[in-house]
Amino acid sequence: MxxxxxxxxxxxxxxxxxxxxxxxxxxxxxxxxxxxxxxxxxxxxxxxxxxxxxxxxxxxxxxxxxxxxxxxxxxxxxxxxxxxxxxxxxxxxxxxxxxxxxxxxxxxxxxxxxxxxxxxxxxxxxxxxxxxxxxxxxxxxxxxxxxxxxxxxxxxxxxxxxxxxxxxxxxxxxxxxxxxxxxxxxxxxxxxxxxELPIIIYFLTKLGLVTPTFLRTYRRYAIVIVLIVAAIVTPPDVVSQITVAIPMLLIYEASIFISALVVKNKKKNEQSS
Incomplete structure (x- = not known):
């Protein structure tokens, strides 16, 4: 508790x-x-x-x-x-x-x-x-x-x-x-x-509002959104779009990892209590 x-x-x-x-x-x-x-x-x-x-x-x-x-x-x-x-x-x-x-x-x-x-x-x-x-x-x-x-x-x-x-x-x-x-x-x-997305996901997971399963399920939609954003803010060439998209996707993947870590620690605390 x-x-x-x-x-x-x-x-x-x-x-x-x-x-x-x-x-x-x-x-x-x-x-x-x-x-x-x-x-x-x-x-x-x-x-x-x-x-x-x-x-x-x-x-x-x-x-x-x-x-x-x-x-x-x-x-x-x-x-x-x-x-x-x-x-x-x-x-x-x-x-x-x-x-x-x-x-x-x-x-x-x-x-x-x-x-x-x-x-x-x-x-x-x-x-x-x-x-x-x-x-x-x-x-x-x-x-x-x-x-x-x-x-x-x-x-x-x-x-x-x-x-x-x-x-x-x-x-x-x-x-x-x-x-x-x-x-x-x-x-x-x-x-x-x-x-700040990994930090936000950490607290949302602590509150039970987000799970790693949810983030993995909607990963494909996140990828599409990131690519659309990258296409909007960059010139129409592949190099520029990849340069913007990769860091944003890495941040999303880091958020999934942190969410999974929070869930794992929460289960461990429940088992030990």
Whole structure:
């Protein structure tokens, strides 16, 4: 059985705890957002607008890889024919503020995980509560790997595809700064959260909402969804699609392994009790 708290908490007590979790997390995000303010030039010029440069590291890597596998210059990026424009009076101010907040969320993520752990830990076994540092470390590493994957893989591939796609030579690509930055933020945050899937599956399995059998049964559907996502966010070439699909499939397989491990340990605890 799960450990019981010395003092039982009512539903309202849990809501109060959740409220303070959100408050403290919001303050942490705000503090980190203020910190990023002092690095705004680097964040915008180097990071956010980096993938608009044909000399971006990802483009150079794929160009070198295409030479290595005998594709010549077929996937080399020499030009990104688009411009980024601002069409609203307060557009750049809004982008600046929300980019700082998004950066603050990414930097404060380990602390948010710590707050989340404190909230859910009363429902865990005593020996599981001792692994707080390990949980926060692994979950943070997965998130940051996902963020890097989104930034260095999904974003440049999406930029390349959207910049070069055209329905007619009459139409010129002029992207608004809002649409461009939103695409970057969405890709980075979504990728980071997707890489948290093994952690999410761990807790869902603990609650009995997910089983390894369920995940294996729907593996084929997961593969189809991953391939569709990879096809959407990448240029229409096999190399790019495989580059995006493989890490996502590995994350799904890792989730199945973790779910099976949780079920195995749960059965072992039931037999020993």
């Amino acid at each position: 799960l450990e019981k708290n010395i003092k039982e908490m009512s539903f309202l007590d849990h809501l109060e705890e959740l409220r303070w979790l959100l408050v403290r997390s919001s303050v942490a995000i705000l503090i980190m957002a203020i910190v990023t303010y002092f690095f705004a030039d680097y964040i915008f010029d180097v990071l956010i607008f980096g993938p608009t440069n044909p000399n971006f590291i990802t483009y150079r890597f794929f160009c070198e890889a295409s030479h290595y596998i005998g594709f010549a210059d077929s996937i080399c990026i020499t030009e990104l024919p688009f411009t980024i424009i601002n069409t609203e009076m307060e557009g750049q101010v809004n982008i600046f503020v929300w980019t700082c907040i998004t950066s603050g969320f990414i930097l404060a993520f380990p602390y948010i995980l710590w707050e989340l752990w404190k909230f859910i830990s009363p429902a865990l076994y005593e020996k599981e509560r001792k692994h707080a540092k390990l949980f926060i470390f692994i979950a943070s590493i997965l998130f940051f790997i996902g963020v890097l994957f989104g930034y260095y893989v999904i974003v440049p591939m999406s930029v390349n595809f959207l910049a070069t796609f055209t329905i007619s030579s009459v139409v010129k690509n002029n992207f608004t700064i809002d649409s461009y930055v939103s695409m970057v933020k969405t890709a980075v945050i979504a990728s980071g959260l997707f890489f």
